[in-house]
Amino acid sequence: MLGAWREGGRRWMSMKGLMQRHVLIVYDLDPDVHVPLLFDVLHAHRPLLISDLFDYAVKIHHSQEIVSRTIEDPHKFHRYTYSDWGKRTKRMANSLKELGVTSGDRVATIAWNGYRHFELYYAISGGGAILHTINPRLSAEQMSFIINHAEDKVIFVDLTFFKALQAILPKLSTVKAIVVMSDKKHVACLDYLQYEFVWLAMDGKSIAELLCAERVSCTAGVPTVWSMLFNYLESTGTRVPDLKRVLVGGAACPPSMIATWEKKFKARPRVRCQHAWGMTELSPTGVINDLPKLDDNEYPISQTSDKLPRDGKTAGRLKIRGNWVLESYYKSDKPAVDEDGWFDSGDVATISEDGYMQITDRNKDLIKSGGEWISSIELEHAAAIAVTHPVWGERPLIVAVAKENCKVDKQEVFKLFESLPKWSRPDDVAFVDHLPVGGTGKVLKVKLREMFDDHYAKLHNATK
Numbered sequence: 001m002l003g004a005w006r007e008g009g010r011r012w013m014s015m016k017g018l019m020q021r022h023v024l025i026v027y028d029l030d031p032d033v034h035v036p037l038l039f040d041v042l043h044a045h046r047p048l049l050i051s052d053l054f055d056y057a058v059k060i061h062h063s064q065e066i067v068s069r070t071i072e073d074p075h076k077f078h079r080y081t082y083s084d085w086g087k088r089t090k091r092m093a094n095s096l097k098e099l100g101v102t103s104g105d106r107v108a109t110i111a112w113n114g115y116r117h118f119e120l121y122y123a124i125s126g127g128g129a130i131l132h133t134i135n136p137r138l139s140a141e142q143m144s145f146i147i148n149h150a151e152d153k154v155i156f157v158d159l160t161f162f163k164a165l166q167a168i169l170p171k172l173s174t175v176k177a178i179v180v181m182s183d184k185k186h187v188a189c190l191d192y193l194q195y196e197f198v199w200l201a202m203d204g205k206s207i208a209e210l211l212c213a214e215r216v217s218c219t220a221g222v223p224t225v226w227s228m229l230f231n232y233l234e235s236t237g238t239r240v241p242d243l244k245r246v247l248v249g250g251a252a253c254p255p256s257m258i259a260t261w262e263k264k265f266k267a268r269p270r271v272r273c274q275h276a277w278g279m280t281e282l283s284p285t286g287v288i289n290d291l292p293k294l295d296d297n298e299y300p301i302s303q304t305s306d307k308l309p310r311d312g313k314t315a316g317r318l319k320i321r322g323n324w325v326l327e328s329y330y331k332s333d334k335p336a337v338d339e340d341g342w343f344d345s346g347d348v349a350t351i352s353e354d355g356y357m358q359i360t361d362r363n364k365d366l367i368k369s370g371g372e373w374i375s376s377i378e379l380e381h382a383a384a385i386a387v388t389h390p391v392w393g394e395r396p397l398i399v400a401v402a403k404e405n406c407k408v409d410k411q412e413v414f415k416l417f418e419s420l421p422k423w424s425r426p427d428d429v430a431f432v433d434h435l436p437v438g439g440t441g442k443v444l445k446v447k448l449r450e451m452f453d454d455h456y457a458k459l460h461n462a463t464k
Helices: 050-060 082-098 115-126 140-150 159-171 184-190 204-213 223-236 255-264 410-415 445-451 455-462
Strands: 002-007 010-016 022-028 065-069 077-081 106-110 130-133 154-158 177-181 218-221 245-248 272-278 285-290 298-300 316-320 343-351 356-362 367-369 372-374 383-389 393-400 428-431
Touching: 050 082, 050 115, 065 115, 077 082, 082 115, 106 115, 106 140, 106 159, 115 130, 115 154, 140 159, 154 159, 159 177, 204 223, 223 245, 223 255, 245 255, 255 272, 383 445, 383 455, 393 455, 410 428, 428 455
Parallel strands: 106 130, 106 154, 154 177, 218 245, 245 272, 367 393, 393 428
Antiparallel strands: 002 010, 010 022, 065 077, 272 285, 298 356, 316 343, 343 356, 367 372, 383 393
């Protein structure tokens, strides 16, 4: 199938090739502008390797800048080109060989999203080893268990996390080498007990400054990150004039956030907001799509193997199967998929009559109150959690952060839920200074449930 259309002076051609994969080829009508075409993707017998992606970036985008905040001084930026990146990444791949890393070995990283970490993504996987990224916000016990379970051979660590790693080194039986990533000036600070680090800021101001300074046109992040940005933009009147496209993923996104992107903080006639859903087990993308309607959080899915009514209301467990879906977890004796090849994502979703899937919640985030299931997504945009209740088993609790210099009455918050059925409305609202978040910016609801586990019990006893 072949089709072509024009947009903004360019001609776009789409073809459905032999691999039943939709391929988009772009070529400019201006004869002075050359855009290389990658016809190789149509060759069904040639695998797409990490080295192909690497070579393409270095060859075609050799002068494109890569910008990141420095680990040693978060107020400064590191800049270099894809050409520079390619040379450093190849040197790193050779260094890994000298450390004895071979194909199939696990190499761990405990690092920020800086340029050194970016180089490791390609140096490790390009050499046939397995990149094992570790969340630096894990506890010492969790971190040591994960490293030992994966049998990591080498660990690369940013200087800011060296103290946490050194505390568990005696427990790491398979690690042969530790590589501390820093410049020569700061390596001398490995006497970390006498040294204080300035940690990287993750707040609305730092995000807005980077978007504006670098004239970012496309950006991606979890809903929590965009909430911080929205609060800053609203309080300061700052705009992000060059932004064209926003990718939201990592957690279910409330419709109000999509509306905010496309209307309230628009930098152009319309900021294109896309919602993605996926997980590590899917390598990692499941689906990504422009939303057909502003107030829906949906994605088109296959019309085969439906076991759920297509009414957009009935919720069920979301399962996936495909060539890119895992078969089993490392060292597990049991397959991760059922007898028909379906993997249970742990998400709860509905399917509309038009074949659109909408994430309702995570199984573990659902609240069961008096026999009824309540979706926390319907109650957010703070954090809605299930809290033990002496009468109902569980009841929803809203944990919120009030805006700076803003006094909020609980009754004002309760009014926001009047459109919900009475049984699904939260019984109380708790205000905190900040919501605990993980390494990717997701709200740690497990931590919140631990913090407020006896909240309703105390209220119940106080009213006796």
